[in-house]
Amino acid sequence: MTGRADRLWGYGLLVIATIVALAPVVGVLILSLGESGRVGAQIDIANANNWGNFAEVWSKGGFSSSMMTSAVITITVVLVSVCLSVPAGYGFALMSFKGRSWIFYLFVLGILIPIEAMIIPLYFDLRSVNLANSYLGVILPEIGFSVAFGVFWMRAYFIQSARSLVEAAWLDGANSWQTLTRILVPLARPQMLTLSVLFFVWNWNDFLLPLIMLSGSDLQTAPMSLVFFVGQRSTDYAYLAAAAIITITPVIIVFVALQKSFTRGLLAGAVKE
Amino acid sequence: MTSLTARIKAAGGRVNDAPSGGRAPGEPSRIGYLYILPAVIIYGLFVFAPFLHSIYLSLFDWDGVSPMEFVGLKNYGAIWTNPIFRSAFVHSLELVFFYTVLPLAIGLVLVSAIQRTRVRGTAFFRTALFIPYVIAPTVIAVIWRWILAPKGPLNSALDAVGLEAISRPWLGDFTFALPSVGMVGTWVMFGLVLALLLAGVQKIPQERYEAARVDGAGRWMEFRAVTLPGLRYEITVVLVLTVTSALRNFDIIYVMTSGGPGYATVVPSYLVYQQAFKVGAVGAAAAMGAVLVILTIVVNLLVARGGRGAS
Numbered sequence: 001m002t003g004r005a006d007r008l009w010g011y012g013l014l015v016i017a018t019i020v021a022l023a024p025v026v027g028v029l030i031l032s033l034g035e036s037g038r039v040g041a042q043i044d045i046a047n048a049n050n051w052g053n054f055a056e057v058w059s060k061g062g063f064s065s066s067m068m069t070s071a072v073i074t075i076t077v078v079l080v081s082v083c084l085s086v087p088a089g090y091g092f093a094l095m096s097f098k099g100r101s102w103i104f105y106l107f108v109l110g111i112l113i114p115i116e117a118m119i120i121p122l123y124f125d126l127r128s129v130n131l132a133n134s135y136l137g138v139i140l141p142e143i144g145f146s147v148a149f150g151v152f153w154m155r156a157y158f159i160q161s162a163r164s165l166v167e168a169a170w171l172d173g174a175n176s177w178q179t180l181t182r183i184l185v186p187l188a189r190p191q192m193l194t195l196s197v198l199f200f201v202w203n204w205n206d207f208l209l210p211l212i213m214l215s216g217s218d219l220q221t222a223p224m225s226l227v228f229f230v231g232q233r234s235t236d237y238a239y240l241a242a243a244a245i246i247t248i249t250p251v252i253i254v255f256v257a258l259q260k261s262f263t264r265g266l267l268a269g270a271v272k273e
Numbered sequence: 274m275t276s277l278t279a280r281i282k283a284a285g286g287r288v289n290d291a292p293s294g295g296r297a298p299g300e301p302s303r304i305g306y307l308y309i310l311p312a313v314i315i316y317g318l319f320v321f322a323p324f325l326h327s328i329y330l331s332l333f334d335w336d337g338v339s340p341m342e343f344v345g346l347k348n349y350g351a352i353w354t355n356p357i358f359r360s361a362f363v364h365s366l367e368l369v370f371f372y373t374v375l376p377l378a379i380g381l382v383l384v385s386a387i388q389r390t391r392v393r394g395t396a397f398f399r400t401a402l403f404i405p406y407v408i409a410p411t412v413i414a415v416i417w418r419w420i421l422a423p424k425g426p427l428n429s430a431l432d433a434v435g436l437e438a439i440s441r442p443w444l445g446d447f448t449f450a451l452p453s454v455g456m457v458g459t460w461v462m463f464g465l466v467l468a469l470l471l472a473g474v475q476k477i478p479q480e481r482y483e484a485a486r487v488d489g490a491g492r493w494m495e496f497r498a499v500t501l502p503g504l505r506y507e508i509t510v511v512l513v514l515t516v517t518s519a520l521r522n523f524d525i526i527y528v529m530t531s532g533g534p535g536y537a538t539v540v541p542s543y544l545v546y547q548q549a550f551k552v553g554a555v556g557a558a559a560a561m562g563a564v565l566v567i568l569t570i571v572v573n574l575l576v577a578r579g580g581r582g583a584s
Contacts, residue, residue: 010390013383018401021464024416025404027426031419042429084312091308096295100305103313110320112569114521116545117562120555121326122319124337144320147312169297176297176304205409207524208542212550223411227528230415237419244412255407259400262407263472 032241053242061243066225070204076139078199081146082192089154090180094166110148115208123212133217138210146199157191194265197258204251222247331559348560361539364451365520371455372462372519377511380466385496388474402464414528417457444530450537454529458519466511473507474500509580516572520565541565
């Protein structure tokens with residue numbers, strides 16, 4: 001086979017794969033502009049111009065408040081988790097203290113614990129201290145899960161890339177805090193960005209934890225609003241599609257803007273779990 | 274624990290050697306605790322403690338309200354003897370086929386066909402292929418509920434090409450509901466797998482392919498001798514990510530089928546929720562959660578071992 005034929009063949013397959021990946025999403029986008037309440041689930045490109053669907057769903061589906069709730073929860077979790085992961089990763093990577101290894105192993109275990117395996121007592125325990133059904137009831141456990149991965153990820157990075165720098169700084173008489181804030185934090189900016197993107201996507205998308213922790217309150221996250229909306233209007237496909245598009249928009253924006261960081265995170269981080 | 278140590282070492286980590294005695298000049302080594310403390314406290318209180326508490330609960334009969342009754346390992350026995358509980362775990366393993374085996378097979382076939390092409394516009398393809406993986410699972414469920422609906426696009430497409438015999442209410446069909454949900458997983462995962470494998474295959478030195486061709490290797494030999502070993506790292510990533518997702522697909526099941534029709538699509542993570550918060554069988558749910566953790570850990574260790582063994 002000639003190189004040219006190979007090339008065309010390769011691109012052709014890649015284009016087909018890309019179409020398969022995107023078609024359902026594009027389909028939903030077109031569906032979301034269709035006429036609400038019309039029986040059936042067919043898309044109609046010619047009449048896909050009902051932009052008012054988004055406004056309707058925004059108010060009827062409770063998205064005006066749930067998007068805000070999701071934003072508050074997600075942004076808090078991202079910021080706090082990054083701020084806790086960096087110093088802890090530094091400590092585990094470069095400082096020696098008693099029990100370092102086994103405390104770290106318990107952290108690694110956190111990456112492997114699914115929410116399902118701790119959500120039951122978590123709910124009962126947080127309810128008994130009045131933390132369930134509040135922002136904190138979602139935020140604190142989400143931070144716990146996020147730092148399990150974040151500490152693991154920052155530690156691996158500091159061990160690989162920062163040892164000699166830190167050693168030099170310490171020999172020059174810098175104390176441990178100065179070393180962190182003046183040398184490591186500027187150095188680790190790209191890693192911190194990657195971590196932020198991963199945390200953002202995971203926490204925005206999470207459903208089970210807020211579903212249970214907020215079950216006794218009026219608070220809803222965007223995925224919860226979407227699912228409740230499905231329950232109320234299971235066959236109003238134009239509205240459901242609009243609700244789905246609203247729910248994913250922030251993640252798509254963050255992901256497309258920062259996709260390089262995301263890919264690097266998956267490739268470098270996941271395997272070391 | 275020793276194998277974990279070995280894994281961290283294999284991954285390039287050092288388990289216990291910090292520079293300069295592991296502390297800045299003039300500081301006690303205990304200062305390390307200050308840096309890890311905030312993360313340790315939140316993780317400990319809100320993830321690890323409830324996890325241990327859950328294991329404790331799994332040894333009791335408890336409805337969430339009345340006094341608890343110690344029953345030992347009875348709840349674990351029920352996972353084996355109760356046909357619904359057992360089927361949930363069987364479904365999980367079937368889903369591993371759809372989430373892991375199928376996407377990996379598709380990814381490897383495509384990547385070996387594309388491998389000779391120096392792809393331009395990689396960033397575009399990669400972003401597009403990743404989209405299904407970054408979309409919230411709840412949204413994916415809504416999208417595919419629509420596509421698979423009795424009068425949805427899939428059935429109309431089948432009818433349009435004269436395959437009325439095949440079209441059916443996919444999610445309401447006892448035989449086809451689980452494979453349908455599985456195919457959704459295949460769709461979510463294949464782009465991710467392909468993007469990761471593509472990134473990996475571009476890093477394989479072209480000389481290796483030339484050497485293989487000089488030795489008269491055909492496409493298949495080339496794939497086995499060059500491509501597959503060169504992708505070992507990426508394949509390990511793919512296995513970890515996809516198997517973990519296959520074992521934890523609460524959102525998709527909850528929205529698409531709620532475990533139905535009947536119990537045809539129940540999975541452990543859905544049963545944990547249903548048993549604990551709807552039925553009031555807290556102990557049984559906790560036991561299922563614990564088994565799910567054990568499964569996750571075992572699978573990850575196996576994958577890590579396979580990743581090392583192939584080198």
